[in-house]
Amino acid sequence: MKNDFFSVESIRDVVILRIRGNPLYALVDLQAKAALFDCMDAIDSRDDIRVMVILGPAEKPDYKEYVDFFRHIRGNRKAVHAKGDITCLADLDTLAKFCNAVNQLALKFVRSSKFVIHADSGLIISPFMNLSLACDYRIVGQDSYYKNPYLELGLVPKGGSAFFLTRLIGYRNALKVLLADNPMSADESLKLGLVDQVVPAGEIYDAAIKTAQRYADFPSTSLSGIKSLMNCSVADLQDCLKREDELFTRIINSSAFIDKTAVSKVAVK
DSSP, rough: BBBBSEEEEETTEEEEEEEOHHHHHHHHEEEEEEEEHHHHHHHHOOTTEEEEEEESSSSOHHHHHHHHHHHHHHHEEEEEEESSSSEEEEHHHHHHHHHHHHHHHHHHHHHHHEEEEEEEEEEHHHHHHHHHTSSSSEEETTTOEEEEEEHHOOOOOOOOOHHHHHHHOOOHHHHHHTOOOSSHHHHHHHHTSSSSSSEGGHHHHHHHHHHHHHHHOOOHHHHHHHHHHHHTTTTHHHHHHHHHHHHHHHHHHOOOOOOHOOOOEEEEE
């Protein structure tokens, strides 16, 4: 299976789902999102599949494109006020699509009966770091680095990172990661426990397949059963994702966010 957003291949009892292009824009494309979710549901229904590998896009958009995505949401519509000022209004429809897609993906990874491995390299911004935390195992290239655009924009992280990080590395280290205003290297991420493997950038695919096949050799009942036991608190995750949505929407509609993104009120001459 192959489309503009992702492609799928299988090796024995392992499925590799490779993301393509700019995932941020694909997530707010209902048709692309539906195709991805249908594919994941089909994989989850297959008894002969034990492990699903999510591969990040080979060619990454630059950091500015990620930041501009959220600025676009903020400044997509305008309202003219009685005094002649123009206020940029948030594109709440796009914002809702983005939040819903991220929420649904995080929950799909957690609820999947398959062992889910995320493998990526290069720039990994916070929404995709957060989604990787919903997976069961993480592999990054030596050239990888995590960066938090939400700090530049005055937003909060989206994708359950506060929930996952607190459980994974503890409160104090989670706070360090969430408030890190400098890029975090692959080695730093490994030391903190954010990832399970760091490999040379050109060996991401091979490392992911090797790891996937190792886990695929475990009895499927044990693999899925242990994962189910470790993810008993899905309701807590849902509450966290809902709270993120509320904060995200409130901040994007606030004057503080308008000033932060420099797309604020402009006087009509």
